Amino acid sequence: MSFRFSEPSILRIEQLSIVARRDCGEEVTLLDDINLELRPGEVLGLIGESGAGKSTLGLTALGYVRPGCHIAGGHVFFDGMDLFALSLEQRQKLRGRRIAYYAQSATAAFNPSRPIIDQVCDVPVRHGLCSRQEARRRAIALFRSIDLPSPNTFGDRYPHEVSGGQLQRAMAAMTMAGEPDILVLDEPTTALDVTTQVEVLETLRQLIRERGTAALHITHDLSVVAQTADRIMVMRKGRVEETGAAEKILLAPQTPYTRELVSVQMRPHMTPTGPPRADNMTLAVNDLSVNYGHMRVLDDVSLSIAPGETLVVVGESGSGKSTLAKSIVGQLAPTAGSIRLCNEPLAHFALRRSRDELRRIQMVHQIPDTALNPQQKIRDILARPLSFYFGTTHQQACLQVMQLLERVHLPTDCADRLPTQLSGGQKQRVCIARALAAQPDLLICDEVTAALDPIVAAHTLELLREVQRETGIAILFITHDIDAARRLGDRVVVMQKGKAVDSGPIAEVFDSNTRHPYTSKLLESVPQMRSDWLDTLIAKRRGQPSSSVDGAALEL
């Protein structure tokens, strides 16, 4: 692409090792003997699961090591300078100006009490590149080049006055305002909806290409990095697993770990088991509406789930998916409509429901870290529903806890641990086990895989399928992840702005020729594992033929 091999590297990391020292004096290796080279204009994708050390590595490019960690060996050279040999003041002069950092969340990166343009101008003004007036002019030009609406006045707005996607793109402008040599992108699109992700990815890629900036793109999503990166480096447990040209990693991965990573995202869709039709629906929701004040967040939604069936609810954030779940479990009172569990009407508030009704609907939350009490051992967490609902004695409960752990494929010695001592995927399994302990009829899964790495997420979905096969429970699966929907769902409801815009068996809704326009937009926005996917999509949206034919096309 745009980088030139002949040029000397702008960033060179040599045999870098970073060690974290815990309070008790114990040392943990975060990075182990890392070598890396980045040429001007080159984009290197850093990929790996959480805890692989990719963020730690990204931060070293800024000459930064988190408190509590230190360099155990190796060097980081930026433009010939050994970053960690520089004084803190010298490093701070480089940061923001020549090496820029792009954070995951724009809402957290912008100061909510200052207009956007003031914050975009801060870097060039503070580093003495130009006057504030000149910086303003350049910022407006940047806004215009990335197609932000009314670029002349866009920057005068406050961060809460623009949409999440626009703010994320404004952050791209902010990061580029100092015209840096290197851009560190730390999970730049992870928190975004698929439709917004497309815009942000395109903006970032455009800026990088136009200005010839080198970038480290950190992510856990291979199909995202495939759109931007020239080379990909796969990391695992602080070590480099594999490095190579992007197409090579996607098409011919070498190590078993990379192969699994690639195959998880390319797995052919599982064939739906076919909805088991029954007259006695586990859950029937009729014309449900929910208001927050005067705003209607859920509008006349109806759906039903049969025993043993998985109903998937897909949509962007703000489409009312979670509101739907909350009103089914009784956390939010609907303004109108009815909810029936096995043909019996349910009270709107959980407080008014009987203990048995509460038991029959269980929920698994999005973020396992906050769904488990950090001060309780796994054994106590799992034993509580047993003793609470079934009056199981302590001894009996301990035995059943072991069975539950085995059922979700966790080692039985987990019972004596605290949630903080488990990984994200393990915690989510504990949450599933806790829900199963109540022997529910309906399991509501609210974005249960959103906070997990792809491989772990795939295993969690498999576990849910397995549990469903064994117990025949009905699952209401809420997600924004179309792949997960295809893998698990029998039927689907597509939601947009509080309304159910499309519904039916998965294959019909997703693959028919007469899709609802919103369903089409949602499906198109899901990144695919080929490097020309973004080019094709952008070209299609602009009504032009695809300009990029040199990308490695990969048929799914």
Place this chain on the structure above:
Amino acid sequence: MIIANQYVPTRALAGMGITIFIILAVAFGPLFMSHGPNEIVGDTWDAPSLFYPLGLDNLGRDMLARLLDGGRATIGLALAITAISFLIGVSSGIAAAVAGGWLDAVLSRSVDLLMSLPQLVLALIILTALGTSIPVLIGTIAILESTRVFRITRSVATGVAALDFVQVARLRGEGLWWIIRREVLVNSLPPIIAEFGLRFCFAFQFIAALSFLGLGIRPPNADWGSMVRDNAQAITYGVMAPLIPAIAIALLTIGVNLIADWLISRNSPAVGEEQ
């Protein structure tokens, strides 16, 4: 250092050392004194001597004997007051946060009402009406202090109560008491412990202020706060008498807060600055 399978940092050990030393000294020290704390043994503000290592106070009483004897009353009272105020403040604060609704409204507005009146004036009114026996003193100050504890506990517990695991417990059908005790309390502790360290030391000042008005520990009996006040003028003459009880208060404050800091940091990740 490792104690009972737990890593204890040096700072916490220092805090424990100071606190234990003060408690032991106050508990057993008076037994070794040859003269009583209220006995006049010399002139006003006599300099330290071999016999009176900390010198004499404004009336010619032995500083060391008064410090040790006053420490018993001061630490005992402060501990009782703080413990009771936390019992009241923490339980009502968490209950308000978890239950919400009318219970929260009633508790919060009552606390606002109590806090809007000057604390000392309110204490004076109550103590004048009910007499100045020790239990009344403890009860009065504890209730007034508990309003501050209520405020901080409620704000912390509101955050914890919004977490998913509390929602899970609610949707399981758990009662209020279980949620307060098993889900919210244990997860709200760090800021509450920090507050305990501070409130414990504020109690000294409150006792001293009341003593000044003749409502706390009655003269001639000693307490650390009153000792600072009684000898305050000595500073003008370059005499160190008021510094001695002040140092005792400072030492205990530091000791208790070092322990509190350690208890808090045990459950939270490392923070620090870039080097």
